[in-house]
Amino acid sequence: xxxxxxxxxxxxxxxxxxxxxxxxxxxxxxxxxxxxxxxxxxxxxxxxxxxxxxxxxxxxxxxxxxxxxxxxxxxxxxxxxxxxxxxxxxxxxxxxxxxxxxxxxxxxxxxxxxxxxxxxxxxxxxxxxxxxxxxxxxxxxxxxxxxxxxxxxxxxxxxxxxxxxxxxxxxxxxxxxxxxxxxxxxxxxxxxxxxxxxxxxxxxxxxxxxxxxxxxxxxxxxxxxxxxxxxxxxxxxxxxxxxxxxxxxxxxxxxxxxxxxxxxxxxxxxxxxxxxxxxxxxxxxxxxxxxxxxxxxxxxxxxxxxxxxxxxxxxxxxxxxxxxxxxxxxxxxxxxxxxxxxxxxxxxxxxxxxxxx
Numbered sequence: 001x002x003x004x005x006x007x008x009x010x011x012x013x014x015x016x017x018x019x020x021x022x023x024x025x026x027x028x029x030x031x032x033x034x035x036x037x038x039x040x041x042x043x044x045x046x047x048x049x050x051x052x053x054x055x056x057x058x059x060x061x062x063x064x065x066x067x068x069x070x071x072x073x074x075x076x077x078x079x080x081x082x083x084x085x086x087x088x089x090x091x092x093x094x095x096x097x098x099x100x101x102x103x104x105x106x107x108x109x110x111x112x113x114x115x116x117x118x119x120x121x122x123x124x125x126x127x128x129x130x131x132x133x134x135x136x137x138x139x140x141x142x143x144x145x146x147x148x149x150x151x152x153x154x155x156x157x158x159x160x161x162x163x164x165x166x167x168x169x170x171x172x173x174x175x176x177x178x179x180x181x182x183x184x185x186x187x188x189x190x191x192x193x194x195x196x197x198x199x200x201x202x203x204x205x206x207x208x209x210x211x212x213x214x215x216x217x218x219x220x221x222x223x224x225x226x227x228x229x230x231x232x233x234x235x236x237x238x239x240x241x242x243x244x245x246x247x248x249x250x251x252x253x254x255x256x257x258x259x260x261x262x263x264x265x266x267x268x269x270x271x272x273x274x275x276x277x278x279x280x281x282x283x284x285x286x287x288x289x290x291x292x293x294x295x296x297x298x299x300x301x302x303x304x305x306x307x308x309x310x311x312x313x314x315x316x317x318x319x320x321x322x323x324x325x326x327x328x329x330x331x332x333x334x335x336x337x338x339x340x341x342x343x344x345x346x347x348x349x350x351x352x353x354x355x356x357x
């Protein structure tokens with residue numbers, strides 16, 4: 001079965017392999033733009049013009065996963081809005097409603113179990129299951145939307161990528177690493193479709209004057225993914241799967257039918273797609289520095305992070321035994337062939353602030 005029509009949330013639960021305990025790299029990136037987010041809200045979010053009698057401000061985090069990062073994001077947004085609220089001398093008591101959105105098979109149980117008690121929170125929370133490549137909330141209901149490290153996940157694997165008869169067949173690769181031109185083109189087509197749907201859905205949900213904040217990863221113009229450390233890691237995991245196929249622990253046929261629904265656009269490519277959608281003004285769009293981008297990561301961190309991200313999709317296609325074996329092999333391969341972070345090209349972070357017209 002192809003991987004083209006399923007959703008693959010981050011590794012569930014709260015154990016040593018969970019996303020909940022292995023997303024510190026993403027948290028560092030989120031914390032790195034915390035002050036920028038705050039300043040953008042102070043500058044571009046006008047409560048009085050939205051509604052002078054507004055009593056409940058609604059926030060949505062699209063692609064929330066299982067925490068804890070989503071909670072840090074929400075708290076920063078609320079603190080920033082409260083500063084705006086005080087600054088504008090608004091005397092109406094303001095309450096906050098937060099919608100946590102992710103795929104229906106996301107581990108919402110862990111998300112809400114690890115949330116602070118209601119007595120310690122400044123907001124009311126609700127889970128919203130559904131793909132953010134559809135509209136998941138009522139029209140004109142959200143004042144501030146947010147998403148981080150999500151939009152490189154496509155709604156599905158592009159057509160023909162897992163078809164041996166197609167020029168876009170990804171052969172024995174398990175990602176779009178930019179080595180095969182037809183494969184890259186197929187991923188680009190899917191990315192364009194998905195970004196169009198994503199922005200149009202948010203345009204319906206967010207009120208006029210509301211904000212959409214996006215933190216994501218992309219490539220610098222001219223940089224192929226296979227030259228970045230993240231690209232090298234996933235290609236190495238693919239090599240481990242091929243080694244297992246040669247030993248009869250899985251099959252080459254299964255690998256040929258497998259490709260991650262992930263695409264990292266180049267920055268100008270991303271910019272071009274966003275500029276086409278006229279429902280928002282682009283208040284800010286720029287490359288931002290990840291606090292750890294110059295810090296070589298330990299093998300342990302790399303293995304734990306990618307296991308938490310890729311566990312579900314590998315398990316669903318190959319089975320749980322393969323997951324354990326492939327990451328054991330990956331650990332050994334990484335020990336024998338350590339990544340030279342100084343020699344790699346960089347995946348870079350981008351920050352985007354959109355304002356609903």
